[in-house]
Amino acid sequence: MKTIHAPASMTAWSQRLGREGVVIGLVPTMGALHEGHRTLIRQARLNCDALVVSIFVNPAQFGPSEDFATYPRRLSQDRTLCRKESVDVCFEPTAAAMYPERFQTVVSVPSIARRWEGESRPHHFAGVATVVTKLFGIVRPDVAWFGQKDYQQCAVVRQLAKDLNLDIRLIVRPTVRDRDGLAMSSRNVFLTAEERRLAPMFYQALLSGQRTIEHGATDAKAVQAIMEKALREEPAIRIDYLAICDPDTLEPLERIDRQAVILGAIRLGSVRLIDNVLASGKAGRIRSVKALQKGR
Numbered sequence: 001m002k003t004i005h006a007p008a009s010m011t012a013w014s015q016r017l018g019r020e021g022v023v024i025g026l027v028p029t030m031g032a033l034h035e036g037h038r039t040l041i042r043q044a045r046l047n048c049d050a051l052v053v054s055i056f057v058n059p060a061q062f063g064p065s066e067d068f069a070t071y072p073r074r075l076s077q078d079r080t081l082c083r084k085e086s087v088d089v090c091f092e093p094t095a096a097a098m099y100p101e102r103f104q105t106v107v108s109v110p111s112i113a114r115r116w117e118g119e120s121r122p123h124h125f126a127g128v129a130t131v132v133t134k135l136f137g138i139v140r141p142d143v144a145w146f147g148q149k150d151y152q153q154c155a156v157v158r159q160l161a162k163d164l165n166l167d168i169r170l171i172v173r174p175t176v177r178d179r180d181g182l183a184m185s186s187r188n189v190f191l192t193a194e195e196r197r198l199a200p201m202f203y204q205a206l207l208s209g210q211r212t213i214e215h216g217a218t219d220a221k222a223v224q225a226i227m228e229k230a231l232r233e234e235p236a237i238r239i240d241y242l243a244i245c246d247p248d249t250l251e252p253l254e255r256i257d258r259q260a261v262i263l264g265a266i267r268l269g270s271v272r273l274i275d276n277v278l279a280s281g282k283a284g285r286i287r288s289v290k291a292l293q294k295g296r
Helices: 007-019 035-046 075-084 124-139 148-163 186-190 193-198 200-214 220-232 282-293
Strands: 002-004 024-029 050-055 089-091 143-147 169-173 237-245 259-268 271-280
Touching: 002 007, 007 024, 007 050, 007 089, 007 124, 024 035, 024 124, 035 050, 035 075, 035 143, 035 169, 050 075, 050 124, 075 089, 089 124, 124 148, 143 148, 148 169, 148 259, 148 271, 186 271, 200 220, 200 237, 200 259, 200 271, 220 237, 220 259
Parallel strands: 002 089, 024 050, 024 143, 050 089, 143 169
Antiparallel strands: 237 259, 259 271
């Protein structure tokens, strides 16, 4: 496995393989790799000729009061995992290399980014969109893999790739969870033992909303109230937001008459957790059947 630090060297490596018709895959990460990352890497390894995993804690996506300084960094362990999974290149640029002096370009996807995580973390998605665009330009992948846990991030990346005519296939894989349902995240290591015990209540609340929709509920506010009630039974959990949205635009739904995504964020102590589930109610399934019958 090669380790590359300089963006120009990374691009030269990719261009050489590209000229030979090699299909290059990219799994972008901020390191602190866990089983969710491993699953993405394994899927990518099976579906491309050459695999790059980027490891870069991107300062541009952290706000002034957020956890950039304390974000977990385990570079040696990350390299070991990548080596075991037959990754071809670990791309590990420095912040100075990614954002050199006089760097001033920002990529923005305002409509999709303005709500939910974008409202809670105003700097976040401009930093995400900018660094992903740079990674695509540096690595030149044919295919890139992302995890569904960061649903809004995936929607932002999908939109920027479409708008900027980037010839890259994006694959989003389902969220990887611990046995008790907690979505795997690099930040989970900051949970205390008691907070870790409580954390799966978040996923259970989302599932209660999903089940309610799939049993025929169409009033989004009523479904949201059910999820909020489940979480408010535990005083240690603070709700940032719970929302039932159109899965493409991420605009909130009032009536659930098609597939929806339930997005949420909570806080447990100092740790902020995000998660999501997809749901399709009876009305949505009826519409899908009618569309198929009409040949749409």
